[in-house]
Amino acid sequence: MIATERRDTLRRRLWQARWCYLFILPGVVLAVLFSLWPIVASGYYSFFDWDGISKAMYYIGLGNYQELIHDPYFWGAFGRSFLFMAVTVPVEVGLGLALAIVLNDRALRLAPIYRTLFFLPVVMTTAIMSIVMQFVFSPYTYQGVVNQALIDLHILGRPVGWLANPQTVLWTAMAIFVWKWVGQPMVYWLAALQTVPSELHEAARVDGARGWQIARSITAPMVAPFGAIIALIIAVGNLNVFAFLEALTGGGPYFSSETMELYIYRMAFGASMGSVGTTTRLGYASAAAIFFGICVILIALPQIGLLSVFQRRQIAVGRRGLT
Amino acid sequence: MIAERLRIVAQPGLRVRRGRLRRSQIRRYVTYVVLTAVCFIWIYPILWMLSSSIKPLGEFFSGLSLIPQQVDFQNYVQAWQQANIGPDFINSVIVSVSGVLIVLFVSSTMGYALGRYRFPGRKVILAFLGVLVFIPQTYTIIPIFDLITNMHLDGNLFGIILAESGSANIIIILLFAGYFSQIPKELEEAATVDGAGFFRTFWQIMLPVAKPVIATGIILQFIASWNDFLIPLVLTLSQPALRTVAVGVYFLQGVNEVNWTELSAASSIALLPVIIVFLFLQRYFVEGIAAAVKQ
Numbered sequence: 001m002i003a004t005e006r007r008d009t010l011r012r013r014l015w016q017a018r019w020c021y022l023f024i025l026p027g028v029v030l031a032v033l034f035s036l037w038p039i040v041a042s043g044y045y046s047f048f049d050w051d052g053i054s055k056a057m058y059y060i061g062l063g064n065y066q067e068l069i070h071d072p073y074f075w076g077a078f079g080r081s082f083l084f085m086a087v088t089v090p091v092e093v094g095l096g097l098a099l100a101i102v103l104n105d106r107a108l109r110l111a112p113i114y115r116t117l118f119f120l121p122v123v124m125t126t127a128i129m130s131i132v133m134q135f136v137f138s139p140y141t142y143q144g145v146v147n148q149a150l151i152d153l154h155i156l157g158r159p160v161g162w163l164a165n166p167q168t169v170l171w172t173a174m175a176i177f178v179w180k181w182v183g184q185p186m187v188y189w190l191a192a193l194q195t196v197p198s199e200l201h202e203a204a205r206v207d208g209a210r211g212w213q214i215a216r217s218i219t220a221p222m223v224a225p226f227g228a229i230i231a232l233i234i235a236v237g238n239l240n241v242f243a244f245l246e247a248l249t250g251g252g253p254y255f256s257s258e259t260m261e262l263y264i265y266r267m268a269f270g271a272s273m274g275s276v277g278t279t280t281r282l283g284y285a286s287a288a289a290i291f292f293g294i295c296v297i298l299i300a301l302p303q304i305g306l307l308s309v310f311q312r313r314q315i316a317v318g319r320r321g322l323t
Numbered sequence: 324m325i326a327e328r329l330r331i332v333a334q335p336g337l338r339v340r341r342g343r344l345r346r347s348q349i350r351r352y353v354t355y356v357v358l359t360a361v362c363f364i365w366i367y368p369i370l371w372m373l374s375s376s377i378k379p380l381g382e383f384f385s386g387l388s389l390i391p392q393q394v395d396f397q398n399y400v401q402a403w404q405q406a407n408i409g410p411d412f413i414n415s416v417i418v419s420v421s422g423v424l425i426v427l428f429v430s431s432t433m434g435y436a437l438g439r440y441r442f443p444g445r446k447v448i449l450a451f452l453g454v455l456v457f458i459p460q461t462y463t464i465i466p467i468f469d470l471i472t473n474m475h476l477d478g479n480l481f482g483i484i485l486a487e488s489g490s491a492n493i494i495i496i497l498l499f500a501g502y503f504s505q506i507p508k509e510l511e512e513a514a515t516v517d518g519a520g521f522f523r524t525f526w527q528i529m530l531p532v533a534k535p536v537i538a539t540g541i542i543l544q545f546i547a548s549w550n551d552f553l554i555p556l557v558l559t560l561s562q563p564a565l566r567t568v569a570v571g572v573y574f575l576q577g578v579n580e581v582n583w584t585e586l587s588a589a590s591s592i593a594l595l596p597v598i599i600v601f602l603f604l605q606r607y608f609v610e611g612i613a614a615a616v617k618q
Contacts, residue, residue: 010443017442019521024448027433027496033470034489035455038463045465052469102358107351116605117362120369123601123608127552127569128590131576132372135583145371145387152387179365239459243552247573261461268465269557282465289462 045286052268052282064287073255074288077263080170081239081292084259087174088181089235093227095178096185101215103186104193115190119183126180130247133176137162163249166256173248173257180244185234192226193219232304239296260292369594376588398588408589410564411571415549415593418483418567422548423541425488426495430540431533434499435525439506452493461553468557477558480565486554487547495540502536503529538607546597546608568593 014021046065049058068074099118103111121129138144139161147159162172196219204214242261245251251258251266258266268285370389379395403409437445467486476482506529514524530537555567566574572589601608 020436023436030489038466041466
């Protein structure tokens with residue numbers, strides 16, 4: 001009796017919400033087709049030897065994964081992806097905070113103009129900015145403005161092949177990446193800083209606190225909870241470096257700037273570009289994607305957990321401070 | 324404690340002295356000078372690209388200067404015609420405008436249902452959307468490529484449009500959901516009294532109120548579509564005629580006859596729409612991404 005009644009109410013609730021389901025249908029269909037299905041399909045493909053063009057798919061079990069863990073190029077790209085994140089995320093978040101603190105000053109009337117200019121690279125088409133940067137960092141003096149400027153300032157004696165040297169390419173790429181994206185954490189931090197009531201600052205100033213004392217004892221504790229979420233958003237964003245690196249270095253020279261995304265792309269579509277590799281290997285590339293994805297989740301999960309605990313405590317402290 | 328400090332602030336004319344004011348003024352000027360210098364270096368690459376695009380080739384080798392001695396729009400003509408950036412540009416316009424329309428439709432309806440109503444399955448869908456934010460494009464590109472090929476959409480722009488609108492609108496859905504959930508109930512009740520049904524309430528009452536989010540959505544999606552690289556790259560590998568402008572410029576650099584001045588003109592053509600859209604509508608854009616952090 002009760003069970004059927006409950007089923008009835010559920011059915012009635014479903015029927016009442018029929019318009020809601022109709023409204024979410026297009027979005028759900030798109031998300032399933034282009035987000036959920038690709039994850040499932042990648043897992044499935046990863047067990048096959050498949051070139052993606054012919055109909056023939058050969059089931060090889062964990063064969064792709066076995067090959068993967070013995071591939072030095074895979075591990076090279078794997079390490080570089082994590083190195084890229086480990087360097088760019090803190091630098092971007094820190095530099096963004098510094099810019100935000102400078103620009104948050106009420107006395108700076110022109111701050112919005114500077115904010116716009118620092119943010120401008122963020123909205124520029126990544127692939128095209130990377131191509132422009134190839135010329136900016138070019139070793140040929142008549143093109144590379146960086147080399148030319150450094151030589152004019154007598155910092156360098158002769159031009160450096162910033163992007164042509166396997167020793168410097170990844171670091172140069174990281175620097176350009178930070179230049180391209182630092183506007184994003186800056187805007188996030190500005191939003192966070194604006195939650196700090198300006199009365200607090202004035203009160204502290206009247207008490208005789210100096211700029212950096214105010215920053216340390218009032219601003220820092222109040223915006224710290226945002227820091228965790230900003231770092232997380234930036235970290236997730238920095239997993240997407242394909243357009244940036246593919247157009248800047250193509251993973252070269254000699255694969256020295258190849259990250260996981262470029263490796264997957266090279267394995268999957270490299271042959272159709274007529275570059276390295278002779279066949280397209282979609283099964284193998286899918287295995288690399290799945291393997292790396294699982295590693296990222298395993299590494300990220302405990303940190304997200306830690307961050308949320310930290311954040312909750314920070315918010316609690318912040319509230320106590322206010323009352 | 325803070326209340327005490329606030330009381331001190333409230334007392335007028337306390338410790339503001341002449342000397343301190345002047346010092347803070349000087350400090351402000353120093354900040355301006357430093358900021359201007361840093362900013363100039365920051366956007367120098369963009370200015371350099373724009374200035375090279377109107378320099379004749381011979382002058383380009385002349386150095387760091389941004390001001391051309393001679394203005395020449397020949398590079399633009401060549402990029403548009405010989406380097407084939409014209410058709411690519413039109414492809415980009417079609418892809419971005421259609422992407423904006425599809426994404427606006429999909430995310431406003433979905434955001435409305437999710438933000439305004441409680442129904443079975445709502446939390447599951449919200450959690451599902453939250454997880455999807457974290458998946459990088461490259462890790463899903465192989466099945467998307469396969470799917471578009473199997474749907475026989477790989478011969479036209481619609482495949483690119485669909486793949487792009489399918490994978491990048493979660494933030495916009497959440498913005499719509501947040502906005503719709505804050506609209507007062509009275510507005511809706513008035514509509515119901517007037518006899519408006521679910522759809523008419525949404526279309527005639529709710530959607531017009533949500534103009535700020537619509538503006539943010541248009542800008543976010545336009546810039547995302549215009550800048551997208553991986554999906555158009557992979558889906559046009561065998562179809563150069565369907566290339567968007569980002570992919571077109573990318574393939575230009577491999578062509579031997581193309582020199583930097585021409586490439587910079589092509590890049591400027593490709594970047595101009597985003598620069599214009601951003602500079603004129605940046606308020607909505609910045610507010611949109613800042614709102615993402617608060618959620």
